Amino acid sequence: MKSSFAKICAAAALIAGLVLSQVPAHANDAQSNTKGGNIKAGRVVFLHQCAGCHSNLAGVDRFGPTLQGVYGRKAGTAPHHLYSHAMAASGIVWNDHTLNGFLTNPHVDLPGTIMPYRGLASAAARANVIAYLRSISPDHAN
Numbered sequence: 001m002k003s004s005f006a007k008i009c010a011a012a013a014l015i016a017g018l019v020l021s022q023v024p025a026h027a028n029d030a031q032s033n034t035k036g037g038n039i040k041a042g043r044v045v046f047l048h049q050c051a052g053c054h055s056n057l058a059g060v061d062r063f064g065p066t067l068q069g070v071y072g073r074k075a076g077t078a079p080h081h082l083y084s085h086a087m088a089a090s091g092i093v094w095n096d097h098t099l100n101g102f103l104t105n106p107h108v109d110l111p112g113t114i115m116p117y118r119g120l121a122s123a124a125a126r127a128n129v130i131a132y133l134r135s136i137s138p139d140h141a142n
């Protein structure tokens, strides 16, 4: 009994260790150039940080516009979405550089935006989520 419990504990510790070892691996990935971000890790960021307000499906808006096809799209132009004037009039085209700036701190980058999100402090997380956004933008997916 005791030994099987010990085995379970060892297995649990091993799994926890594996899970934890994944986190610093991505965190150490910091890069100022967002190209080369990790799509799989970016999908996880998207699901945790963005999907509450944004879908990744064409034509499906939530509180925010769909982010399917956002890479290369002119800001504020997804059909059927009500944008702030600031966003609609920004003239931004979403690419590595503009997404990186916006996602660092939306309200500093684009005063007047109604995106209620404080920003992603981690450069690695931004690079990864931008890689994911590019991957769901058919014209720009690698």
Ligand code: HEC
Pocket: 045, 046, 049, 050, 051, 052, 053, 054, 063, 064, 065, 067, 070, 074, 075, 076, 077, 078, 082, 083, 084, 085, 086, 087, 088, 094, 099, 103, 112, 113, 114, 115, 116, 117, 120, 129
């Ligand atoms: C709490 C809701 C919410 C969260 C969380 C959120 N957004 Fe948004 N997002 C919005 C809204 C609302 C807008 C429209 C803003 C405007 O018009 O000013 C928007 C706009 C955008 C745009 C511009 C889209 C376009 O069509 O021009 C991008 C890009 C974007 N969000 C990316 C993200 C990413 C990436 C995340 C996660 C890291 C995220 N957002 C998290 C609500 C959210």
